[in-house]
Amino acid sequence: MTQTHHSRARVIPPSVLRPVTQTDEGSQEMMRPGETNVVAVRRQRGIITNADFDELLDAPEDETMIINMGPQHPSTHGVLRLMVELDGEEVLRVQPVVGYLHTGMEKTAEDLMFIQGSTNVTRMDYLAPMTNELCFSLAVERLLGVEVPPRAAAIRVLMCELNRISSHMIWFATSGMDLGATTVMIHGLREREKILNFFEKTTGLRMNHDYIRPGGVAADLPDGWERDVADILDVLPPRIAESRELLDDNPIFQRRTQGVGELTREEALALGVTGPMLRASGVKWDLRKAFPYSGYDQYEFDVPTWDTCDVWGRYMVRMAEIGESVRICRQVLDSMPRGDYRVQDKKVTPPPRRRIDESMEALIHHFKLFTEGFKVPEGETYVAIESPRGELGCYLVADGGSKAYRQHTRGPCFVHVHALPAMMVGGLVADAIVTIAAADPVLGEVDR
Amino acid sequence: MSDRPTDPSEEIHEQDGSGAPAVPAPPDDLVSEICARVPGAGWEISCGQSVAICAPEHVEELCFWLRDERSFDMCVDVTAVDYLDHWDRSMGTWAGEPTRYEVVVNLLDLDTPRRIRLRVPVDEDEPRCPTLSYVWASADAAEREAFDMYGIVFDGHPNLTRILMPDDWEGHPLRKDYAIGAIPVTFKEGGEGQVAGRPPGPGGA
Numbered sequence: 001m002t003q004t005h006h007s008r009a010r011v012i013p014p015s016v017l018r019p020v021t022q023t024d025e026g027s028q029e030m031m032r033p034g035e036t037n038v039v040a041v042r043r044q045r046g047i048i049t050n051a052d053f054d055e056l057l058d059a060p061e062d063e064t065m066i067i068n069m070g071p072q073h074p075s076t077h078g079v080l081r082l083m084v085e086l087d088g089e090e091v092l093r094v095q096p097v098v099g100y101l102h103t104g105m106e107k108t109a110e111d112l113m114f115i116q117g118s119t120n121v122t123r124m125d126y127l128a129p130m131t132n133e134l135c136f137s138l139a140v141e142r143l144l145g146v147e148v149p150p151r152a153a154a155i156r157v158l159m160c161e162l163n164r165i166s167s168h169m170i171w172f173a174t175s176g177m178d179l180g181a182t183t184v185m186i187h188g189l190r191e192r193e194k195i196l197n198f199f200e201k202t203t204g205l206r207m208n209h210d211y212i213r214p215g216g217v218a219a220d221l222p223d224g225w226e227r228d229v230a231d232i233l234d235v236l237p238p239r240i241a242e243s244r245e246l247l248d249d250n251p252i253f254q255r256r257t258q259g260v261g262e263l264t265r266e267e268a269l270a271l272g273v274t275g276p277m278l279r280a281s282g283v284k285w286d287l288r289k290a291f292p293y294s295g296y297d298q299y300e301f302d303v304p305t306w307d308t309c310d311v312w313g314r315y316m317v318r319m320a321e322i323g324e325s326v327r328i329c330r331q332v333l334d335s336m337p338r339g340d341y342r343v344q345d346k347k348v349t350p351p352p353r354r355r356i357d358e359s360m361e362a363l364i365h366h367f368k369l370f371t372e373g374f375k376v377p378e379g380e381t382y383v384a385i386e387s388p389r390g391e392l393g394c395y396l397v398a399d400g401g402s403k404a405y406r407q408h409t410r411g412p413c414f415v416h417v418h419a420l421p422a423m424m425v426g427g428l429v430a431d432a433i434v435t436i437a438a439a440d441p442v443l444g445e446v447d448r
Numbered sequence: 449m450s451d452r453p454t455d456p457s458e459e460i461h462e463q464d465g466s467g468a469p470a471v472p473a474p475p476d477d478l479v480s481e482i483c484a485r486v487p488g489a490g491w492e493i494s495c496g497q498s499v500a501i502c503a504p505e506h507v508e509e510l511c512f513w514l515r516d517e518r519s520f521d522m523c524v525d526v527t528a529v530d531y532l533d534h535w536d537r538s539m540g541t542w543a544g545e546p547t548r549y550e551v552v553v554n555l556l557d558l559d560t561p562r563r564i565r566l567r568v569p570v571d572e573d574e575p576r577c578p579t580l581s582y583v584w585a586s587a588d589a590a591e592r593e594a595f596d597m598y599g600i601v602f603d604g605h606p607n608l609t610r611i612l613m614p615d616d617w618e619g620h621p622l623r624k625d626y627a628i629g630a631i632p633v634t635f636k637e638g639g640e641g642q643v644a645g646r647p648p649g650p651g652g653a
Contacts, residue, residue, distance in 0.1 A: 028609045039606030048585045099612040106597075107622055142495050269521045269558070272586025283558070290561040378538065381495045382554055382565060384524070393525055395552060399534050410525040410554070418589035447612060 030066055030083035030095035044085075044093040046422035048270045064092060071100045075178055075433045078443030080417065082436075089428045094421040098414075101447035109407035113373030114140050117404060119210045121394075124409055125445040126207055127170055130156075130163040131387040133212035136407075138293060139383040139396040140214035143376050146345055150337040152216035153295045158229070158332045159199075159211065160294075160385075161325040165236065166195040167388035168318045168325075172243070175315075175437035179256055187243040191236060198228050215349050216342025229333050233326055240322060247315070257311040261423040261435035264309055271419040274412055275390025276321060277439065279305045280313035287386040299331045311438040347374050373402030389413055389440055411445035478518065478564060483541075486510050492540025494565075501542040501567045507553075508578040510566070514555060515583055520564070523584035525554040528570075528594040532624035539569075548572035549600055553580065553587075570600055579605040597622035 030044060066085045070076035079100035085093040109120050121136040122129040134156055141148065148156075173188025196206045201222050203209040211218050222228075247253045263273065268281040278285055286303040288296040304320030306313035342349050350369050351362040376398040384393040390412030397406040416439045423439070424432045479491045482500045486509075490501035502510055514520040529550045531537055539546055547569035555564050570577050579602040580587040591602040592611040599620035602608055610617060619626055 026609055027615055028611065037606055043585070043588065043606065099610075099614070102612040104621060270585045272522055272524060272584065274522075285558055290558075291563075379494055380499075380529075380552075381497060382525075382563075391524060393554065395525065395527055395554070397529055399537075405534060406529045408525075408527045410527075414589065414593075415586055418586075 028095075028097050028099075030085065030093065032066075041093065044095050044421050044425075046094070046425040048267050048422055063087060069432070071097075076436060077174060077441055078446075080436070080441060080443055080446070082420065082432075084424075084429070084432065086429065089430075091424050091427055091429065091432055094424045094432075096417050096420055098417060098443070098446050101443045103448070105448045106406075106408055109404050111403065113402045114214055114376055114404065115370065115373045115402075117407065118213050119208075121407075121409065122208045122210055123444060124411065124448055125387065125389070125392070125413070125442045127442050128163050128167045128388045129207055129209055130159045130212060131385060131392055132409075133210065134160055134294065135383060135385045135387070135392050135394045135409075136396075137212050137214045138385065139381055139394040140376060142381050142383060143379050143396060143398050144214070144348065144374075145377075146215060146343055146348060148216050148343050149340045150295065151339045152341050152343070154332050154336050155217050155221060155341060156212055156294050157296065157299070158329060158336075159202075159217075161328045161332070162195050162198065162229075162232070164325045164388045165322050166192045166199075168322050169195075171318060171388075171437075171440045175434070175440075176247070178433050178437045179253065181246065181253070184243060184246055187239070187246075191239055191243075194232050194235065198225075198232060201225075201228065213342075215345065216340070220341045226333060226336075229329060233329055233333070237323070237326055240319070244319060254312065256431075256434055257315060257438075258308070259310050259312075260427060260431045261311045261438055262309050263419065263423050267422050268309075268419075271422060272415045273390070273419050274415070275386070275388070276314055276317045277390065277416060277419075279303065280317045281309045282307035287384055287391060291384070293383075293385055296328075298335075299328045301325075301328050311434050314438045375400060375402050376404075384410070387412060389416070389442070389445075409445070409448060411448065413439075413441045413443070413445045414448075417441050417446050478562070481518075482510065485513065488543060490540045490542030490544075492538065492542075494538075497563065497565060499540065499565045499567055501540055501569065503544065504551075504568050504570060504577045507566065507568050508580065508583070511553070511555075511580050511583045514564070518557065519559050520555040520557045522556040522558065523553065523580060523586050523590075524556045524563075525552075526580065526587050526590035526594055527552050528598040528600050528622075530598060530622065530624045542569070544569065549575050549598060551577045551594065551600060575600040576603055577601070578603050579608075581605055596620065599623065 064087050069082040071079040071081035081097040083095040118133040121132040169188045169192040173185045176184025203211040265281045301324045306316045350366045355362040378400040380397040382395045393410030395408040399405040423435045476498045486506045492499045549570040551568040553566040596610040
């Protein structure tokens with residue numbers, strides 16, 4: 001060991017060591033049933049409620065095989081690793097092993113000012129960056145006690161709903177590809193492209209926008225945005241209808257999805273499953289209706305549900321949601337209020353660019369805001385919004401300084417990945433692929 | 449602070465300071481029920497949200513009651529906070545000593561709909577909290593994350609292993625005394641072994 005290594009020797013006080021040694025902390029991997037405890041095995045077999053699934057487990061142990069799906073396999077939609085115990089082609093047990101994309105974003109957030117925070121959270125769910133930014137910004141605003149102007153709220157709704165469409169389109173594309181339907185993939189990416197072009201025009205970037213910030217949005221919508229959005233809203237519905245023609249009545253698609261990956265209402269609630277997956281289990285639950293934020297109560301839309309509890313239901317719910325998002329976007333387009341796109345609160349909002357050229361005070365104000373940040377009063381809050389995947393929550397603790405004391409993101413994908421055993425067990429390996437696709441995991445958010 | 453919306457709890461606390469009852473009455477039906485059921489429970493209205501503060505020994509029973517009798521069907525999230533630099537935080541009407549760690553449980557009632565947040569103060573030397581994974585299955589993975597990041601032991605958890613960090617990782621990264629890493633650099637004048645950034649501490653990466 002060299003000198004350099006020596007200087008970094010780890011001195012672990014007993015208070016840190018004790019919990020590690022006192023637990024049954026072991027491997028995250030799947031063990032043979034004899035090497036682990038009964039409850040863990042039951043979880044891996046997807047047994048949540050007291051229903052009796054034991055007839056699945058008759059296969060003698062030496063005929064089963066534990067294999068890895070992932071972490072580097074396109075069907076796992078990222079670096080998800082599932083350890084699967086198989087009897088022939090039948091799935092007996094599933095253990096998700098996550099963390100391959102863990103980059104310590106919650107630790108990073110503790111070292112970033114609130115003004116920088118949305119740059120960090122936007123990278124979590126990279127297919128729906130706008131919702132991440134919105135959730136973080138709402139949490140900061142609640143601690144600050146700041147209300148954004150109506151135009152800022154309407155812009156946020158517009159961007160989030162467009163983002164919902166683009167996120168569902170990429171889900172449509174990739175899950176079609178998992179089933180071997182490459183035309184669907186091309187169609188989904190083509191539709192998403194139109195929305196990303198609009199995002200690029202507005203925010204300068206196609207993803208990781210940092211557009212929705214505490215206090216409003218970063219910039220007003222560009223000139224001619226009405227035409228761009230109207231164009232998207234005119235083109236999308238017929239094109240999506242055209243794409244649906246490829247799948248809706250397709251007997252192969254129906255037989256691959258109907259009755260696959262079943263998750264009952266009780267299981268979904270116990271596992272904390274939210275969003276389209278919960279709605280496909282027949283629960284009419286949408287945070288935009290239950291706890292309206294950003295003025296969602298001003299817009300008319302329905303919450304589509306389906307009661308088949310399977311992959312087919314999730315497909316139907318997501319497709320119907322695209323239609324509802326188009327409806328909301330149209331209403332925003334017709335009713336966009338005039339006024340400020342960010343709150344006129346000197347504590348939070350930097351002065352406009354042209355003032356900096358004229359006024360020394362404005363320059364100092366701008367400089368101090370971006371070097372020191374703004375202070376957020378002490379407190380803790382939990383804000384949840386409906387992301388395309390489900391309940392996206394932000395638990396934020398502030399200690400009165402300009403940096404978050406603790407920022408925790410409750411990602412829907414993290415929950416859904418750990419609900420996979422309940423959906424996959426008892427099915428075939430080929431169905432497992434479809435089930436993963438229907439859960440729509442984004443590993444950036446699972447691992448954070 | 450001045451432009452925060454006034455919530456009822458602040459007014460009550462002001463009365464409290466001017467000689468009114470020592471423990472103000474909770475404004476929320478559910479919170480007052482919890483305070484009546486659970487010995488020593490405290491409450492707080494934080495930015496308009498109901499928060500109950502409950503000792504670890506009562507939390508499991510309370511959660512079973514909330515699930516079975518008060519239709520809190522979903523445990524949205526279990527996480528933790530390390531208040532190492534912040535012992536003087538607001539603890540509402542909680543009468544106990546502030547502790548270093550807190551386990552935070554977010555619950556959701558889909559029928560009403562309403563939310564409640566439980567804060568469970570957890571001891572520094574032996575951070576222990578009973579597992580809620582038998583109440584709601586969704587707590588399973590979330591508790592593993594809180595264990596991985598903070599080293600809080602969830603007693604009775606079926607499979608309390610690391611979840612985001614590798615199996616052989618030492619220390620718990622989100623603890624405030626965990627060194628975020630430092631790169632040894634050699635300065636011309638200072639000799640060898642000087643370290644830029646924060647000095648390495650427990651479990652430093």
